[in-house]
Amino acid sequence: MLKLNDPALLETRAYVNGHWIENGNSFPVFNPATGEKIADVTDLGVEDVTLAIDGAYDAKAAWAAKTGKERGTILRKWHDLMVGNIDDLATILTAEMGKPLAEAKGEIMYGASYVEWFAEEAKRIYGDVIPGHQPDKRIVVLKQPVGVVGSITPWNFPNAMIARKVAPALAVGCTFVARPAELTPLSALAMAVLGERAGIPKGVFSVIPSSDASTVGKELCANTKVAKITFTGSTRVGKILMEQGAATVKKVSMELGGNAPFIVFDDADVDAAVEGALIAKYRNAGQTCVCANRIYVQSGVYKEFSEKLAKRVSALSVGDGFEEGVAIGPLINEAALSKVEAHLSDAIAKGARIATGGNRHSRGGTFFEPTVVTDVTRGMQVQHEETFGPIAPLFEFETEDEAVELANDTEFGLAGYFYAKDISRVWRVAERLETGMVGINTGLISTEVAPFGGVKQSGQGREGSKYGADDYLEIKYMCFGEIH
Ligand SMILES: NC(=O)C1=CN([C@@H]2O[C@H](COP(=O)(O)OP(=O)(O)OC[C@H]3O[C@@H](n4cnc5c(N)ncnc54)[C@H](OP(=O)(O)O)[C@@H]3O)[C@@H](O)[C@H]2O)C=CC1
Numbered sequence: 456m457l458k459l460n461d462p463a464l465l466e467t468r469a470y471v472n473g474h475w476i477e478n479g480n481s482f483p484v485f486n487p488a489t490g491e492k493i494a495d496v497t498d499l500g501v502e503d504v505t506l507a508i509d510g511a512y513d514a515k516a517a518w519a520a521k522t523g524k525e526r527g528t529i530l531r532k533w534h535d536l537m538v539g540n541i542d543d544l545a546t547i548l549t550a551e552m553g554k555p556l557a558e559a560k561g562e563i564m565y566g567a568s569y570v571e572w573f574a575e576e577a578k579r580i581y582g583d584v585i586p587g588h589q590p591d592k593r594i595v596v597l598k599q600p601v602g603v604v605g606s607i608t609p610w611n612f613p614n615a616m617i618a619r620k621v622a623p624a625l626a627v628g629c630t631f632v633a634r635p636a637e638l639t640p641l642s643a644l645a646m647a648v649l650g651e652r653a654g655i656p657k658g659v660f661s662v663i664p665s666s667d668a669s670t671v672g673k674e675l676c677a678n679t680k681v682a683k684i685t686f687t688g689s690t691r692v693g694k695i696l697m698e699q700g701a702a703t704v705k706k707v708s709m710e711l712g713g714n715a716p717f718i719v720f721d722d723a724d725v726d727a728a729v730e731g732a733l734i735a736k737y738r739n740a741g742q743t744c745v746c747a748n749r750i751y752v753q754s755g756v757y758k759e760f761s762e763k764l765a766k767r768v769s770a771l772s773v774g775d776g777f778e779e780g781v782a783i784g785p786l787i788n789e790a791a792l793s794k795v796e797a798h799l800s801d802a803i804a805k806g807a808r809i810a811t812g813g814n815r816h817s818r819g820g821t822f823f824e825p826t827v828v829t830d831v832t833r834g835m836q837v838q839h840e841e842t843f844g845p846i847a848p849l850f851e852f853e854t855e856d857e858a859v860e861l862a863n864d865t866e867f868g869l870a871g872y873f874y875a876k877d878i879s880r881v882w883r884v885a886e887r888l889e890t891g892m893v894g895i896n897t898g899l900i901s902t903e904v905a906p907f908g909g910v911k912q913s914g915q916g917r918e919g920s921k922y923g924a925d926d927y928l929e930i931k932y933m934c935f936g937e938i939h
């Protein structure tokens with residue numbers, strides 16, 4: 456049993472229209488570090504999903520009629536409760552997802568930062584007044600909430616990925632039905648407990664755990680009361696949802712897969728680049744969409760960088776996220792581990808060499824040694840596929856053009872990183888990278904103040920920043936005639 460200051464935060468019932476419900480069906484949630492079952496969570500069927508959508512639809516008028524300040528005050532209270540319960544929220548998160556407790560606390564603060572940001576933005580959803588096109592005309596543009604939002608999110612950031620969506624949605628007056636990943640529903644349910652305490656009205660925010668993602672997704676996409684689908688996860692599933700949503704012309708926000716290049720130029724600060732690579736690659740054991748998936752190092756610094764990186768990586772501690780000092784937790788499941796091993800064996804078979812790591816960890820289970828692989832070349836899977844694990848594949852390159860061409864040789868375009876000092880090179884490379892986000896001399900770019908999102912097949916829409924509310928708003932143009 457988890458040791459919580461407030462045991463009520465370990466909620467296993469579904470939260471539908473302000474009611475905590477059980478229906479006799481449940482699915483188990485396991486701790487990936489130990490394999491132990493944490494809890495059995497209510498398993499909702501499509502009829503319950505429809506109930507949640509109906510409730511969100513019925514609640515939207517009154518919620519949108521509140522002032523931005525009134526909605527913002529409730530969101531601010533929600534933020535304060537998340538921060539005030541950070542220890543319990545992080546414990547629940549580490550237990551169900553596996554990341555080290557320090558990273559889990561970081562995620563709680565990161566998720567809460569979106570709630571805080573949009574608590575403030577709620578008062579600033581401005582429209583426009585446009586000079587009329589005829590003497591008697593006056594033109595006004597309103598921004599209005601899209602309505603009911605259906606959300607589907609992944610297991611790797613089970614708090615922040617929901618917070619990054621629900622905060623702007625509620626801030627502008629939308630209502631929200633959240634379906635968390637089957638592997639990690641407890642963080643979402645804890646958010647609902649605190650949302651209820653913060654005063655979010657019944658029906659405005661529901662959490663619908665389910666073991667049947669496909670059926671829930673189909674209902675969210677098909678139900679005409681749902682105005683928008685917001686999704687974070689793989690590009691494969693994002694395409695399914697976009698196709699399913701097309702039948703009712705659903706608005707979509709898609710935060711999809713990544714394949715981030717990390718480029719180290721000859722004029723880089725190599726020590727800084729090593730530190731940047733450590734966080735960009737090994738945060739969440741490499742299970743983030745903005746992880747450095749490919750590391751390109753210019754020949755002049757290749758030996759120094761690869762040796763320094765391998766030395767730092769070999770010292771990373773692997774273990775249960777609750778253990779002091781652990782940097783690398785377990786992978787989420789056996790399938791994730793198999794993908795990591797497949798990418799590694801493919802690279803080795805095609806001539807790559809292991810500089811450190813390369814094996815399942817002696818801890819067993821889904822623990823894997825943080826790994827650095829050198830002599831990686833274009834024909835290997837790690838160049839084109841997202842590994843989603845603690846493997847750093849190093850490619851050597853000669854020229855800037857070669858690096859940019861290699862970096863852009865992917866259907867993905869979420870994040871990209873590079874280290875260089877020459878200011879002209881910095882601008883040239885940053886402008887040429889085909890990504891939605893670029894880290895320059897930094898390996899950590901995620902923040903609520905900036906627009907998070909991708910191009911190409913990494914998705915569409917932006918989350919966070921002054922741009923983040925736009926995804927949840929419609930523009931209405933009003934033309935006043937006969938004004939004399
Ligand atoms: N751009 C971004 O911000 C992020 C992108 N990702 C990407 O997602 C992948 C890893 O996450 P992962 O969770 O495995 O991705 P998936 O796309 O498999 O799952 C994401 C969510 O979609 C649900 N889902 C799966 N199939 C369907 C379906 N047919 N209809 C509706 N929902 C469905 C899953 O449910 P369930 O798990 O219960 O089956 C889960 O809740 C990687 O590619 C990663 O890059 C991940 C996080 C952030």
Ligand SMILES: O=C(O)[C@H](O)CS(=O)(=O)O
Nearest residue numbers: 611612742743744745901
């Ligand atoms: O799910 C993810 O991978 C997150 O988007 C990564 S981040 O926002 O924490 O960088």
